[in-house]
Amino acid sequence: MKSQHWDSIITPQARLLDLKLGEIWQYRDLMFLFVKRDFAQLYKQTVLGSLWFFIQPLLTTIIFTVVFGNMAGIPTDNIPPMLFYLAGITNWNYFADSLNKTSTTFRDNQQLFGKVYFSRLVMPIATVLFNLVKYGIQTLLFLLIYLYFVWKGAPIAPNAHALLFPVLILLLAGLGLGFGLLITAITTKYRDLVFLVQFGIQLFMYATPVIYPLSEVPREYRLLSLLNPLTSVIETFKYGFIGTGTFEWAYLAYSAAFTVVLLFLGVVTFNRMERTFMDTV
């Protein structure tokens, strides 16, 4: 009997560390088609559908300006509150939207996943890419308002750290995806945890310097706040573009390391769950 070569071997247990990244490449065309599909869906709905891109961050910013700026009087490092909040919200939203949408990957796609196999990871990555375009548009909005304030002579001091922007995008995307993958895998199995997620994201925002600067955090909690991988990302953004905020290479390196580990864990858990989730949903 000759030893045989098999292209695919399906067994109950998969190798834990097989990340199946090659499959993502194999299905790259599909990934971009999913992004395209999401857009088609958005466009073909309503005019407001695409306008919502702008309205949502603007409204949130106005509410924050009124509530936290005017009423609660939380300082914004002497930056016009509007700009300060918009900077925070734009970045936070990219992370939160990516997380929110990817964290229901299994539930939203059970119909599709139940009928045909393709690299499951393609789906959440497509979601993050779709949100990236949305993020890009919102960043344009931010830049417009930014230029307006520069023209008005607000104390804005951009610096070379703004060039780190692409890195920040990668970190936001990676963190959103990583958390999303973990959550979708866990909540498919332990469904009781679904309710914690929404609540958790809300709390998470207040634990991140989105509506307040890190410099306002009391010294004794500063380190705790920096354990949050998003803290340095959003602070770096504000530092680079507006000139206020805290920037340390070490903080950013920590966030990057956190992102890599989280992504790894996320992909491993997701792949593990993907094999049998159809039996549990």
Next chain:
Amino acid sequence: MSDIVIKVEDLSKQYRLGEVGTGTLYEDINRAWHRLRGKQDPYLRIGDTNDRTKRGNSAYVWALRDLSFEVRHGQVLGVVGKNGAGKSTLLKLLSKVTAPTLGSIRTRGRIASLLEVGTGFHPELTGRENIYLNGTILGMTKREVRQKLDEIAEFAGITRYLETPTKRYSSGMMVRLGFSIAAHLEPEILIVDEVLAVGDADFQKKCIGKMGEASKSGRTILFVSHNMGSLQNLCDSAILLENGMLTYAGDTRSVIDRYLNGKAGAEEQRNQVSFPEVDGFAQLLEVNVEDAEGHARETYYYEDRVFLRIRYVLRESRRNVWVKFTLSRNGEPLFTSYDIDEEVLPVKRQAGEYVARIALPDLLKAGVFSVSLSLVEVGRYFDEKVDVLKFDVDDSMSDTADKGYRMDKPGILRSSLRWEYQTHPIPAGASEMD
């Protein structure tokens, strides 16, 4: 080089019944605790065979148990079995939708599985965009789709509507498009579920033809269907699944015979079935086949008239609720009949118990017949009973050897036609029969 392209070994799949999701945390902890002490998974040992008629004692059930078989290159293998026998589970495992509990599947070559046509179609996208989307979902690259796009559209007959959003398509067009994409996949191994059950007869034929072509060009096909006709046409061998176990494998004819006769299992011929009462505004109570005198029989002589009797209850007065049945011979549907076929909608029915007696047409050729019934409420079947009645029509008692309607002659109906003649004598001089 060995030419086995699929090798399935001791394949088993266990499902947990009932509410999944709650209590799993506890079980997982228990599992982990057992594993930690080096013991066997406490939940793997239990589990019943998958027999729907019996109420199991355990929350776990084996949908598949110790399945082993091999498929050679170019073989077209049919998978036969009752509903719930494990066919779909097997397909799901083969197409990697879910992972097995035990055992392994080894495959060689690209696999495409077709558990549904038009998977992932998005109604807002145009036909062209959906071809790309569905094609890539099924594993093609964008380039491959582009090369075949015209061919796909033409096969489906939707070339004119390529730029129309699929939400404007008729359901038939959707099915045709979906199948057409799949048919152009060119994988080495094609796994097909009962997708052919949809679509009109012409298109079904076209699909079977296309699949036949595929198998001739050396492609391996795994085909699951309830339609014994297409199984017979397409497959050269088959396996029979019963209660999650492989009970018989052989050439298609013998597997189908075994399946239909139910000899392999404990299944008996059923000429009379009653159903337990359940909640709902309507349900079937009792059905049987009988002869002209009203005796329920299992076997009918080919000249007998066969009657179908259906008793059902309507607990509320309703509009547009009706009864339908489908008569199949050797697993191939012959016809479907509604009790409102001769009426004009809307039909209103008072609450009450109804008994209908239907004379089946005098066309039954020797074979194994089965009847599927269901109640219908505009656009929806409910209380479906698939192949619930079975009976034989037999011609072995008489000498049909020289008859056109003998069992093994082509055709699925028996008809003794009256041939009307006009005879013209041959002019004189021609030879006469002595």
